[in-house]
Amino acid sequence: MAKKPVKDVFGFWQIKGTEVSGKYEIPVIHGTSKIPESLVLFSNCEKETETKNKAVHFYQLDENFISCLSSETKLTKKLKTFKRYQSIILPDYSVYRNMALAQQIFQIYKSRAVGNFLMQNGISIIPNVRWGDERTYEFAFNGIDKWGVVAVGVQGGYRDNDNTYYFEKGFYKMLEVLVPETILCYGNLSESLKAECEHRKIKIKTYQTETSKGHSKNDSFQRKFDF
Numbered sequence: 001m002a003k004k005p006v007k008d009v010f011g012f013w014q015i016k017g018t019e020v021s022g023k024y025e026i027p028v029i030h031g032t033s034k035i036p037e038s039l040v041l042f043s044n045c046e047k048e049t050e051t052k053n054k055a056v057h058f059y060q061l062d063e064n065f066i067s068c069l070s071s072e073t074k075l076t077k078k079l080k081t082f083k084r085y086q087s088i089i090l091p092d093y094s095v096y097r098n099m100a101l102a103q104q105i106f107q108i109y110k111s112r113a114v115g116n117f118l119m120q121n122g123i124s125i126i127p128n129v130r131w132g133d134e135r136t137y138e139f140a141f142n143g144i145d146k147w148g149v150v151a152v153g154v155q156g157g158y159r160d161n162d163n164t165y166y167f168e169k170g171f172y173k174m175l176e177v178l179v180p181e182t183i184l185c186y187g188n189l190s191e192s193l194k195a196e197c198e199h200r201k202i203k204i205k206t207y208q209t210e211t212s213k214g215h216s217k218n219d220s221f222q223r224k225f226d227f
Contacts, residue, residue, distance in 0.1 A: 008072070011070065011110075011113060013072045013117070014027075014072075014113040014114060014116060014117040015027055015113050015116055015117075016116075016117075016120065017116070017120050018113075018116040018120075020143070021142040021143040022138070022139055022142035022143070023138070023139075024105050024109065024138075024139045024142065026108060026109055026112050026139055026142035026143040027109070027112040027113050027115065027116040027143055028112075028116075028143040029090065029112055029115045029116065029119060029125055029127050029143055029144060029145075030119065030125070030145055031124075031125050031126050031127045031144070031145060031148050031149055031150070032086075032087050032124040032125060032126060032149065033148065033149055033181075034086055034087060034124065034149075035149065035182060035184070035205060036053055036054055036055035036086050036087060036126075036184070037053040037054065038053070038054050038055075038207065039054065039055050039056070039057045039089070039186065039207045040054050040055070040056050040057070040085070041056075041057060041059075041060060041210055042056055042057065042058045042060065042064065042065050043060060043064050043065075045081055045082075045085070046081055051084045051085045051086075052086070053086050054085055054086055055085060055086055055087045055088060055089055055126060056082060056085050056087075056088045056089065057089040057092070057151070057186060058089065058090075058091040058092045058128070059092050059153045059155065059186045059209070059210075060092075060210070062093060062094050065091060066093075069091055069110075069114050075114070075117065079118075079121050079123070082118065082123050083122065083123065086124065087123070087124040087125060087126050088118055088123050088124070088125060088126070089125075089126045089128050089151045089184070090111045090112070090114065090115045090125060090126065090127055090128035090151075091110070091111045091114050091115075091128065092111070092128050092130060092153050093107040093108070093110050093111050093130070094107065095107050095108065095130050095131065095132045095136065095140075096132065097132045097133050097166065099132075101135055101136075104132055104135075104136055105139055107130070108130065108136070108139055108140055108142075111128060111130070112142075112143045115127070126149055126150070126151050126184065127143075127144040127145075127148070127149075127150050127151065128150070128151045128152070128153070129141065129144065129150050129151070129152050129174055129178070130153070131166075131170035131173070131174070132166065132170075133166055133170075134169070136170075137170070137173050137177075140170070140174075141173075141174060141177045141178055144178055146177075146178050146179050146180075147178075147179055147180065147181055148178075148180060148181060148182075149180065149181060149182045149183075149184065150174075150178060150180045150182075150183055150184070151183070151184040151185075151186065152171070152174075152183055152184070152185055152186070153186045153187065154167075154185050154186060154187030154188060154189055155186060155187040155209050155211065157171075157187075158190070164190075168190065168192075168193060171189075171193055172196070175196070175197070175200060175202065179200075180202055181202065181203065182202070182203040182204070182205065183197065183202060183203070183204050183205075184205050184207065185204055185205065185206045185207065186207050186209060187206070187207075187209050187212075188206060189204065189206070
């Protein structure tokens, strides 16, 4: 009698064919160099009719995308929609400084693992960069090509003095480690960070947040204060 196949409840389907990087074996993502003209929220990507030169982003509460991204069946069904877009910015899983470090590592890992699955299925990817405090620098930038295009969610970085400190310190570390050619910013950087990028000859493209568009009453558009 044939053995019943073991159900993959650990997400191994996401990391088939992947390269890994660093001590924590974070999946490697090779991103696109194409710059999207505008961004579309994951929750709205199905109903968007004009998708040319647009990228899907996940700068919203994790609860709005985690169910889809953790299910092979659901995410596979989503590929048809994603392929209508120029690219997909990697999922922005929350990384809170008061999380256990193991959990923070896993949040970064999950984003890259989903990215690998999409990449293996012909989707153009823009790496999303997320960090917490200094402890996360060991793995937050793993698996992302240097000198490329990256995306950063800025909207939670300036909530208060602590968030500003850790966001800007991590931003400088990102510049040092990844030396990006272009940074796509969901939200506005401080003038000091803009000046630093200009000094380093790094291009910045800023996109308006959903909150600033006037959708703050919708739970899907709530800002994530997770630095």
